Amino acid sequence: MNKIVLKNALFGSIIVSALLAFVTIYMKANPEKEVSMMVGFSGMILAFFFVIWGIKQQRDADHGVISFGKAFKTGFFITLIISTIYVLVWLIILYNYFPNFAEHYTNMAIQKASPEEVAKVTEEMNSFKEMYKNPIWVILFTYMEILPLGIVFSLISALFLKKKTNLF
Template sequence: MNNIILKNGLLGSSIVSALLISITMYMKSNPEKEVSMMVGFAGMLLAFFFVVKGIKQQRDVNNGFISFGKAFLTGFWITLIISTIYVLVWLVILYNFFPNFAEHYTDMAIAKASPEEIVKVTEEMNSFKKMYKNPIWVILFTYMEILPLGIVFSLVSALILKKK
């Protein structure tokens, strides 16, 4: 089981990591353009197909049978590996290659705000910038981008692939 989890976690994380690096390079070279959130979401979904693959492989190892709990745990551990590597890659990118990300993101959000929302958005973005100076908040924000989707993917996959 550990080999299946590790292999699929590393394969899935290579997809989200490559996408994260690509998007970051694009944002740095085109600061005036915004990257669609759908691109990142699609990359995460693609990476989480390794959750399905891992659960199916685990089921096959168990002679075609797997409980919901074991299927969910397999998917969860794969998700945790993918998410943790995603967070680590972001930390390397942020602190070594894109240290002004918070300012860049804040400027984009304020520029998109309507005149009625500008004060509110500016306050929220200033709060975001302040929190983003703390590495713990950076880690938590980054996990919140990917981990909930992976957990949902693990639940749904476990429900579909369980076989008693």
């Protein structure tokens, strides 16, 4: 794997992991307050700007030329590394610092539900809590938070940054 991918993935991982740790600390300190999903997605988008930088750096390293396939591959590998580190950091946080996350999240969802929806939300959240006891589901849920966004970011970046030939 080349240095461009590793360097950009590392920087993106630092951003998204630091934000994840900060949000977790905030949630534990303020259990009555809900953190906006926009905070998490903003951190992910900020981290995925390193996909753009990585593709651009790869294009520059290849004398200003990069195909869509190579651009997407570069972006995808950066995304995959960022996502994997995000999942690993979440697993460390979950099992060492926030083992009651599923209970906390369930209670927040039920409290937020309208009176008509409480029974349905309670059933769904109890199902979530059961699934979250299995580490495989935890890993899959966590990848589903970040990986699809990164893949879309990689596709769009590859489309805009591809350059078939150098005109000069």
